[in-house]
Amino acid sequence: EVQLVESGGALVQPGGSLRLSCVASGFTFSSYEMNWVRRAPGKGLEWVSYISSSGSSIFYADSVKGRFTISRDNVKNSVYLQMNSLRAEDTGLYFCARVALLKYHMDVWGKGTTVTASS
Amino acid sequence: ETVLTQSPATLSLSLGERATLSCRASQSINFYLAWYQQKPGQAPRLLIYDASTRATGIPARFSGSGSGTDFTLTISSLEPEDFAVYYCQHRRNWPLYTFGQGTKLEIK
Numbered sequence: 758e759v760q761l762v763e764s765g766g767a768l769v770q771p772g773g774s775l776r777l778s779c780v781a782s783g784f785t786f787s788s789y790e791m792n793w794v795r796r797a798p799g800k801g802l803e804w805v806s807y808i809s810s811s812g813s814s815i816f817y818a819d820s821v822k823g824r825f826t827i828s829r830d831n832v833k834n835s836v837y838l839q840m841n842s843l844r845a846e847d848t849g850l851y852f853c854a855r856v857a858l859l860k861y862h863m864d865v866w867g868k869g870t871t872v873t874a875s876s
Numbered sequence: 877e878t879v880l881t882q883s884p885a886t887l888s889l890s891l892g893e894r895a896t897l898s899c900r901a902s903q904s905i906n907f908y909l910a911w912y913q914q915k916p917g918q919a920p921r922l923l924i925y926d927a928s929t930r931a932t933g934i935p936a937r938f939s940g941s942g943s944g945t946d947f948t949l950t951i952s953s954l955e956p957e958d959f960a961v962y963y964c965q966h967r968r969n970w971p972l973y974t975f976g977q978g979t980k981l982e983i984k
Binding site: 792794796801803804807816850852854857860861862864866867868869 | 918963966973
């Protein structure tokens with residue numbers, strides 16, 4: 758079964774750090790581009806970060822640039838999101854999502870992990 | 877930057893009715909548009925890509941149309957499980973991914 762499972766979400770004080778993980782199974786992970794997408798309470802979906810299949814191309818939304826770092830380990834079938842200098846507005850449900858091969862849409866999503874930045 | 881604008885923000889309909897959701901792009905995006913469904917506390921689910929191609933396992937009551945700047949997601953006859961939030965999405969050079977602000981489909 759094709760699956761993505763996120764972990765690492767927690768309650769953290771503003772200014773703190775978290776590392777999210779996403780483990781893939783059921784497909785050849787190293788062939789796929791990956792994204793992190795979030796949904797803040799009461800708001801819509803927001804793309805956060807992208808990493809190419811090899812890890813050589815990386816992009817961030819302006820809202821997280823300089824604070825978040827995406828990475829992947831194709832041996833461990835995992836993608837990560839290191840989140841530093843967290844702000845209240847980073848609170849939300851974070852999803853990892855697979856980009857369909859040679860396409861632009863996200864065809865497989867994890868169930869998400871909750872990040873709460875609050876004092 | 878390509879901005880996607882969805883309308884209406886909220887759509888109130890009854891079971892069995894037809895739902896028509898709109899997504900307008902600020903510039904032409906050919907047919908490179910996807911639609912997702914999201915229920916509270918759940919992951920988004922891919923419904924449609926390339927404007928009109930149903931994803932694997934998506935019921936035939938869901939259909940997509942449009943090209944250029946104007947796109948439509950139609951649900952022909954609403955089932956109880958269809959009440960959710962729907963998003964359109966595009967990928968261009970920068971920002972890499974863009975979502976519309978969503979349309980909430982609620983039971984009337």
